[in-house]
Amino acid sequence: MRKSPLPSEITPQAIYLERRKILAQMGLGLAGALGAGAAPSALASTGQKLTGYQSTAYGHDEKLTTYDNITTYNNFYEFGTDKEDPASHAGSLKTRPWTLTFEGALKRPRQMGVDDLMRLFPLEERIYRMRCVEAWSMVIPWVGFPLQKLIQWAEPTAQAKYVEFVSLADPAQMPGLRRAVLDWPYTEGLRMDEAQHPLTLMAVGLYGEILPNQNGAPLRLVVPWKYGFKGIKSIVKIRFRDTMPVTSWMKANSAEYGFYSNVNPAVDHPRWSQATERRIGGGLFEARRKTLPFNGYAEEVASLYNGMDLKKYF
Amino acid sequence: MNLDKRGVFLLALLPLLWISWLAFHNTLGANPVERVIHFTGLWTLYFLLITLSITPLRRLLGWNALLRIRRMLGLFAFFYGTLHLLSYAGIDQWFTWQAIIHDIVKHPYILIGVSGYVLMLPLALTSNAWAVSKLKARWKQLHRLAYVVPALGVLHFAWLVKKDMNEPLLYGALLLVLLALRLPLFSQWRFSR
Numbered sequence: 001m002r003k004s005p006l007p008s009e010i011t012p013q014a015i016y017l018e019r020r021k022i023l024a025q026m027g028l029g030l031a032g033a034l035g036a037g038a039a040p041s042a043l044a045s046t047g048q049k050l051t052g053y054q055s056t057a058y059g060h061d062e063k064l065t066t067y068d069n070i071t072t073y074n075n076f077y078e079f080g081t082d083k084e085d086p087a088s089h090a091g092s093l094k095t096r097p098w099t100l101t102f103e104g105a106l107k108r109p110r111q112m113g114v115d116d117l118m119r120l121f122p123l124e125e126r127i128y129r130m131r132c133v134e135a136w137s138m139v140i141p142w143v144g145f146p147l148q149k150l151i152q153w154a155e156p157t158a159q160a161k162y163v164e165f166v167s168l169a170d171p172a173q174m175p176g177l178r179r180a181v182l183d184w185p186y187t188e189g190l191r192m193d194e195a196q197h198p199l200t201l202m203a204v205g206l207y208g209e210i211l212p213n214q215n216g217a218p219l220r221l222v223v224p225w226k227y228g229f230k231g232i233k234s235i236v237k238i239r240f241r242d243t244m245p246v247t248s249w250m251k252a253n254s255a256e257y258g259f260y261s262n263v264n265p266a267v268d269h270p271r272w273s274q275a276t277e278r279r280i281g282g283g284l285f286e287a288r289r290k291t292l293p294f295n296g297y298a299e300e301v302a303s304l305y306n307g308m309d310l311k312k313y314f
Numbered sequence: 315m316n317l318d319k320r321g322v323f324l325l326a327l328l329p330l331l332w333i334s335w336l337a338f339h340n341t342l343g344a345n346p347v348e349r350v351i352h353f354t355g356l357w358t359l360y361f362l363l364i365t366l367s368i369t370p371l372r373r374l375l376g377w378n379a380l381l382r383i384r385r386m387l388g389l390f391a392f393f394y395g396t397l398h399l400l401s402y403a404g405i406d407q408w409f410t411w412q413a414i415i416h417d418i419v420k421h422p423y424i425l426i427g428v429s430g431y432v433l434m435l436p437l438a439l440t441s442n443a444w445a446v447s448k449l450k451a452r453w454k455q456l457h458r459l460a461y462v463v464p465a466l467g468v469l470h471f472a473w474l475v476k477k478d479m480n481e482p483l484l485y486g487a488l489l490l491v492l493l494a495l496r497l498p499l500f501s502q503w504r505f506s507r
Contacts, residue, residue: 073344081478284346
């Protein structure tokens with residue numbers, strides 16, 4: 001497994017400084033006065049500390065996106081469509097008690113509280129790149145457990161070919177549901193082998209703390225080689241099925257959002273380029289970086305798609 | 315009522331001052347480049363719509379002094395449009411022409427935006443008194459492009475929005491109202507007298 005970033009991901013300091021100098025000379029002003037780093041934290045983290053999780057080697061060479069940026073720049077349409085909306089409005093989400101329902105192609109249907117699930121599986125920290133379909137990216141230190149373990153525990157039958165995930169859709173807690181921006185509840189899906197891949201994570205924490213509401217508390221999916229919207233938040237139901245689920249974004253626009261939605265610089269979104277991305281926290285004068293196939297996790301996951309035309313199955 | 319041109323000029327500079335202030339204090343948010351591009355794009359559209367509202371407002375309110383600021387407002391639309399284009403080509407794309415040309419060719423919303431800007435160029439260039447007297451009747455014809463440019467702006471905006479169309483639809487509706495007020499049906503409307 002490749003655990004360090006490709007050299008191409010890191011802008012060498014010298015080139016970076018040179019670029020800033022060029023910009024300054026071009027008279028775009030400001031360049032010299034502006035640092036590229038994030039502003040000092042204005043937002044104190046209020047999360048509850050998670051204890052007893054294992055550190056892993058994933059992504060340790062990456063520069064982490066700040067807690068502020070990860071928790072104030074979110075797509076979570078249940079709380080509004082602006083990036084700042086989830087941070088402003090997700091306070092109304094009640095994450096305890098929280099029950100997950102498992103149904104479909106299982107030996108028997110199950111229900112389980114999220115705290116019990118967190119006790120059932122050892123937690124680990126995984127630093128993953130997150131590439132949004134809107135062509136920006138972050139590096140996020142998640143805490144969670146592999147979905148693989150949850151699936152083993154749930155005991156799906158041989159009929160289970162796909163996993164469907166469903167988010168909470170409670171208008172009393174989620175003001176964004178008043179508008180039919182998407183077909184609620186938010187629904188996502190994975191093929192069984194994708195769901196069981198060791199990289200696929202159920203996250204319950206961030207930066208060593210309980211997951212903030214705006215990031216999908218209490219439990220969310222993280223599939224680092226796919227566009228961010230596949231990482232469904234605040235999950236209440238997991239359904240094992242023999243047919244491919246139709247996700248919310250596929251319903252919204254099937255020409256733009258496919259079931260797989262693997263990060264792929266060679267396949268543009270019909271309306272914008274996916275060849276490059278902007279790393280959040282890079283500041284006003286940092287260049288875009290090249291987007292990597294499967295978001296840089298090709299070595300681990302490309303074999304899942306052997307023989308598939310990824311232009312067709314986007 | 316008197317209208318102080320210098321006052322309007324300073325007011326129109328406030329958006330630029332605001333975004334520069336945020337930039338200097340490093341408080342442009344998580345995605346500063348996107349913020350600057352959206353901000354300058356929105357103000358381009360705002361100034362295009364404000365400029366278009368002058369003629370109907372003058373008639374409805376009977377306030378002729380408004381005409382004196384129309385040209386300046388139109389030029390501010392061009393000014394913010396220039397900043398918008400420069401922030402896209404400069405801080406977003408690093409003037410990598412290959413990527414920009416690819417973007418224009420492959421992504422219609424970029425093409426529409428660039429077209430809107432290109433159509434503003436002759437308007438900005440002929441906004442002086444010399445051009446008005448030189449072009450005579452043709453000047454008026456040429457400046458009807460001021461109806462087309464904001465339509466391209468709204469389309470450019472609508473085309474890039476991922477899902478939530480509320481904002482571009484609002485500006486589209488405003489534009490339709492401003493254009494409708496010019497139809498013969500409404501051209502006799504007055505508020506005063």
